[in-house]
Each structure stands twice: as C-alpha cells, then as structure tokens.
Amino acid sequence: EPEVTQTPSHQVTQMGQEVILRCVPISNHLYFYWYRQILGQKVEFLVSFYNNEISEKSEIFDDQFSVERPDGSNFTLKIRSTKLEDSAMYFCASNPSTDTQYFGPGTRLTVL
Amino acid sequence: QKEVEQNSGPLSVPEGAIASLNCTYSDRGSQSFFWYRQYSGKSPELIMSIYSNGDKEDGRFTAQLNKASQYVSLLIRDSQPSDSATYLCAVNGGSNYKLTFGKGTLLTVNP
Numbered sequence: 001e002p003e004v005t006q007t008p009s010h011q012v013t014q015m016g017q018e019v020i021l022r023c024v025p026i027s028n029h030l031y032f033y034w035y036r037q038i039l040g041q042k043v044e045f046l047v048s049f050y051n052n053e054i055s056e057k058s059e060i061f062d063d064q065f066s067v068e069r070p071d072g073s074n075f076t077l078k079i080r081s082t083k084l085e086d087s088a089m090y091f092c093a094s095n096p097s098t099d100t101q102y103f104g105p106g107t108r109l110t111v112l
Numbered sequence: 113q114k115e116v117e118q119n120s121g122p123l124s125v126p127e128g129a130i131a132s133l134n135c136t137y138s139d140r141g142s143q144s145f146f147w148y149r150q151y152s153g154k155s156p157e158l159i160m161s162i163y164s165n166g167d168k169e170d171g172r173f174t175a176q177l178n179k180a181s182q183y184v185s186l187l188i189r190d191s192q193p194s195d196s197a198t199y200l201c202a203v204n205g206g207s208n209y210k211l212t213f214g215k216g217t218l219l220t221v222n223p
Contacts, residue, residue, distance in 0.1 A: 031208065031209055033210065035211075041215065042200075042213050042214060042215040042216065043156060043200065043202075043211075043213040044213070045210045045211065045212065048208040048209075048210050050208065055207070055208045056206075056207065056208045056210060089153075089155075091155050091156070095209055097209075098209075099143075099144040099146075099161065099163075099204050099209055100146075100158065100161060101158075101209065101211060102158070103155040103156050103157070104155060105154070105155050106154070106155045108153075
C-alpha cells in the first residue's frame with residue numbers, strides 16, 4: 001500500500017541554522033500539507049500546497065518558512081533560521097482531492 | 113478561530129469495556145469529521161471518517177455525529193490494551209481540505 005515517507009526521522013540543529021525537511025507524498029495525490037506538533041500540544045496546520053503553489057497558510061507559517069515541490073515527487077519544508085520554539089514533530093500529509101489525508105511518519109526537529 | 117475541543121483525559125477503561133470519546137467543534141460550516149489514533153511519538157493514523165448525522169460503524173469502532181449539537185463521538189467496543197493511545201478528533205470545513213485538530217484524549221485500556 002502506498003504511503004507518505006519523510007526524511008530525516010530526526011534532525012538536530014543549532015539555533016539560527018537552516019533546515020530542510022523532506023517528504024515524498026503518495027504519487028497520485030494532488031494536495032500536500034505540512035503540520036507540526038509541539039510536544040504535548042495539538043497537531044497544527046502550517047500550509048497546504050496545490051497545483052504547484054501554496055493554497056493556504058496559517059499564522060504560524062511566517063517568512064522563515066517556505067515550501068517547494070522541486071520535482072514530481074518531493075515536497076520540502078524549509079525553515080530559514082531556526083528558533084528554539086521550532087522544536088516539534090513535523091508531519092507531511094497528502095490527499096487525492098478527497099477529505100482523507102494520509103500522514104507521513106514525521107520528522108522530529110530539535111533546535112539547540 | 114475554529115476550535116475543536118476534547119477532554120484530554122486520561123480515560124481509563126478495563127479490557128473488554130466500551131470506551132467513549134467525545135469532541136465538540138465551533139464551526140457550524142464544518143462538513144467532514146475524522147478520528148485519528150496517535151501512539152506516542154508516532155504520526156496520526158486515520159480510524160474513522162463521518163460526514164452525515166447519525167452513526168457509522170467499522171468493526172469495533174462507531175463514530176457518531178450530531179451537527180445540530182456540533183458534537184462528534186467515537187465508541188470503541190471490546191477495548192484492547194493495544195487501543196491505548198491518544199485519540200484525535202479532526203474537522204474539515206474549509207477549502208483545501210485542511211484539518212483542524214483537537215488536543216486529543218489519552219485512552220488507557222487496562223488488562
């Protein structure tokens with residue numbers, strides 16, 4: 001069964017450094033998302049991506065964040081200058097233009 | 113601000129019992145409702161979706177939706193220790209199919 005994959009599973013970085021989190025959505029899906037979950041808190045929507053552009057973003061998704069779909073398979077989230085409060089699990093999800101979203105296993109980002 | 117509220121728990125039930133999980137949402141325009149299960153340190157895993165008022169059954173799981181009361185519930189029959197996890201209620205009412213999650217209810221099933 002196809003699944004969403006994410007790399008790396010765990011990323012440790014120093015404050016102020018740039019990180020890129022990578023996702024491979026399910027191949028025939030059309031909508032792509034990034035969510036984050038700070039430890040002990042709820043899963044929060046960051047951004048949705050459709051037809052090669054951002055379709056919606058939350059207040060969290062400020063200028064330090066960007067997303068790209070550099071080729072036909074990868075979907076990336078870049079954080080330009082990481083802060084301590086960016087430490088969280090980041091989940092990629094995709095859907096085939098239905099309501100059902102399929103989540104990847106997540107990347108744990110630790111900012112020191 | 114669209115909100116999804118859940119009792120954080122923990123909810124503790126004995127093995128074989130029925131576990132009842134509840135969720136309320138603030139946006140009356142919400143159209144689709146989901147229950148996800150999340151084990152510690154893992155990603156959300158879809159259990160059930162429900163779109164219309166009433167009950168929807170899938171194996172040991174039953175989702176219930178009452179749009180007038182803005183209320184969604186999940187019943188787990190014959191609870192097993194492997195059901196011990198955090199259960200997330202999620203709602204989708206807008207464009208782009210984005211999900212708004214509740215904080216989740218921690219369920220513990222005791223052998």
